[in-house]
Amino acid sequence: MKKTKKISRFLAGLAFIVGISPFQSCDIDVIPQDRYVEELIWSDPSTIEMYVNGLYAEFKTFEFGRISNLGYDNATDALTDIMKYNSTTAGNGTVNILASNANQFGPGSVGINYWGNGYTRIRRINEFLDGLYTKSSLSDGDRLKYEAEARFVRGYTYFWLLRLHGSVILLDNLSQYATKDHARSSEEDGWNFVAADFAFAAEHLNKTNLSGRATKGAAYSMLARAWIYAASIAENDRKQFNSDPLTGIPQEKALGYYTNAMNAANEVVKLANEGLYELDANFASIFHNKNTKEAIFRVDFSAPLVRHQYDLGFAPPRDAAGTLVYGVPTAELVDEFEMKDGTKFSWGNPTHQANPYANREPRFYATILFNGAKWKNRTINTTEADAVEGIVQYGLSGDPKRTVTGYYTRKLLDSTNTNFVVNGSTQSWIELRYAEVLLILAEAQAGANQLGDAVGTLNTLRGKRGLPNVFSNTKAGVMELIEHERIVELAFEGHRFWDLRRWRKAHTVLNGVQFTGHKVVPAGNSFSYEVVSADNTNRSFTGALYYLPIPEAEDLRNNALDQIKGW
Template sequence: MRTMKKIKEIKRWIAGAMVLSTVVVFQGCKIDIPLQDRYTEEAVWNDPKSAELYVSGLYAEFKKFQFGLFPNLGYDNATDALSDIMKYTATTAGNGTVNILVSNANQFNAGSVGLNYWGAGYERIRRVNEFLHGLETKSTLSDEQKLTYEAEARFIRGYVYFWLTRIHGSVIIYENLEQYATKDHPRSSEDDCWNYIANDFAFAAEHLDKTNLDGRATKGAAYGMLARTWIYAASIADNDRKRFNDDPLTGIPQEKATAYYSNAMDAASAVVALANEGLYDLDANFASIFTNKNTKEAIFRVDFSAPLMRHQYDLGFAPPGDAPGNTLVYGVPTAELVDEFEMADGTKFSWSNSVHSVEPYENREPRFYATVLYHGANWKGRTLNLSESNSEGFIPYGSMGDPKRTVTGYYAKKMLDPQNTDFVVNGSTQSWVELRYAEVLLILAEAQTGVNQLTDAVSTINKLRGVRGLPNAYANTKSAVMALIEHERMVELAFEGHRFWDLRRWRKAHTVLNGVQFTGHKYTGFDYEVVSADNTDRSFIGALYYLPIPEAEVQRNNALDQIKGW
């Protein structure tokens, strides 16, 4: 029976991998697989094509987080809507579940968790470990191919563990298949978890080629993810200091922060070195990064192609006039994000400045026009009228359960495809860029700041700002440089799924996201009125820096204790 079960599992995975690989990963490449009634483990490991399809299928994990998605919330940009840069428009469960979570921290509990990836994440980890076990014990592939596949599998495992550790801090580490012989396993320390993730990405970086098939891991992608891992570990060591949780396994000793910042700097510098070889670069056309599949700014991305592999991002975020009666308008930018974009000359925008307030959307920095749709913006051949009386204009939050209109006076433009005029029928095919060069530079700047290389950090920031059409910024204290980095990450990476997690790792979420209501700007016909986009204060307590493990998982694992405080 166990053999038959294994055969069925392998067969299911091969079938799924065949669809994913031929449509997403390989795009135009044709792969001919002999049809077989069933796939045994031996068939997988003796047939290079079958092994290729198996490892390709493992990449499906990245689709779970495409466009800022979080698996059990179900909608794109969901985690940004947990932060201060995006407001979900609905009040009802489903489309408005994010709003229910942000307004009541008690919605996060061990029974429902609120952000739950535990079961799905560990299912993927087991599949990766099964693959690695078979690769080591049964495969007849060449040593070179084995090493490449191991590197790819560990890249994927590192990504899954990154998410689990990002959520919970202290999780269970499964290094090999033998551990599954027993069901009871304890959590490892948060420090050990981040180091384990780093080891997987470091192995991948060492053994992967600089180039690969589209949608597959490369040396640069592995170094980039390694840099992301170390900057998380470093900032938690620097900022947590056991102020929010008494669990003995969460938190990282503060004295390790400098070493981890150095590790992040080294990994990011390795990506910069690859960029200097011509593999990556900042894209002078900011808007095109997200619709041009050939942009050199993308280090790791998920591709789509019509008609079989499409997504619904445009349907979810385009303004109603793009497809009257059909667009869903899940989320819209907040005024807090809009106000963060600078003027074209690099000065801070302010509604108190009479020149700025008269024409608030004139002479703003280029990223603003690529990120936000506002009243008076030109979009798909029309000028947007976002006044309250217009069918795609402002509507007060809470006045309808699911309004499918803006509740802030803005729409999210970034990542929309301006050439897609029939996305209701055709769907969308622009790529999801999981990792891009701009993020690596921001990680590098933050790491340089962490080790007090402030001049270098400002230079790195200005490299990015220069390509974005902005003048140099200046700062000469650690706090001032960090303020620049926080600002740049907020506007540069808006709607790419970073903001909520940044506020958590900097340990600023309990101040930025608690006891406040975020706002919008309603055009009145003469000027702009500040309106609340929330009908109750936001709620973020210190306990949310380490979310609880699902209670069902604790009950079935006798060695697994709940994170303290839950």
């Protein structure tokens, strides 16, 4: 674990002095060289404010579905059945290497490594919390507000560590840093710790919705997300995959955790009823409208200094020379979208098969670019005849920079941005949406066997998306409806991989299979559609991957830390 010596090693607020946002792609962890700077922080309220702003840089680590150390947008979705990365080479194609070989994960080469960076952030937050009460002259009210914000970020950081490892080291005060040796906590204690941070934040933050800053609604939303993870693990893990005594949660805790998730989500619903949040009737506009009330916690960008490169990574090749086309939607995702009348799409239905992209639900057209789609004053052509945007077989080129499934992403792209190679992109990243809160609420209600309420919550969301009501009166049936809605509603927002892991379904959905695309073949005045593999080897996910290993170097330097069993 990386150790810092004193609080003067973190003054991210200095970034603002030179006009750099904490969400810009740069190193904001400035290292002052003397104690005078540390004393200056606590004597000036404006520098304290800058310091807190800097803490929010942690949200950049995971924006646009990115994962620490892979460093690519949508990387986690590309580990699943809804997105396929096109490259076979290390770097652009590392996610494919990981997806096809579970042996790529290990203590010496963990595949996904957030441990060191996460604990560096936690150390700095704990230093800030200590200084807040021992060195600052702020009022009690200001201290509580800043503590709430800092604990919101700490809760988020620990949330990710728990997602990855289950059992981690819990540190919440500077006295614990007197020794370098710390043991892991139980997974149950970890989720309770995270929940306590978010609950404190929810109690002490204001309701006002602010871009890039924690609010009461954001804290309750994260609290609901944390509890639904804990509940899922308690219900589904049952010590089937790991013998480590510190991983897993007793199954009897599930109902209480579902209830906690339900309560937290309902607090957000109350705020929505007060007018703070609401589902957006125009699904496509959610990700481009900075005034949408569906966004609960949002990271904004602004040219020229604060930009990102999502369009560069996922726009179709004809949008601009130099597009990278990291990943594309799979046929599995495309087939998940319903018809506009709410019936399930089926290739076995002659009407659907004859024109598979007609009369689909609104979210389909806002999420997928397909053969014949209108996009930036042209018609997308994914047939093999198009040498620029047409489908190419996966593996024939190390980095083809075009689709291997017959589809391109539409969601999150900016349809008005025609010069993103030079100017970058500025659409917001929405970390928390009101739609996700309703999906959490429905799942918590189902977990608590309130099936009618769960279906009602789902239908609230579906109605806003222009779809008819659904119905099920069994828990398995309701959970199937929830999984479907999470796939199509949250596609490319970084949820699918973690959903499959917390439901303990990844070892069946992501193992021993190859995901597919659709090759469109002209046939006279119409087209036929061939299913083609988008993989050249089977996917690989073993039960051990539900708890990723602690990096070997961290284990070696901490005498009290033992590796998670199975690794």
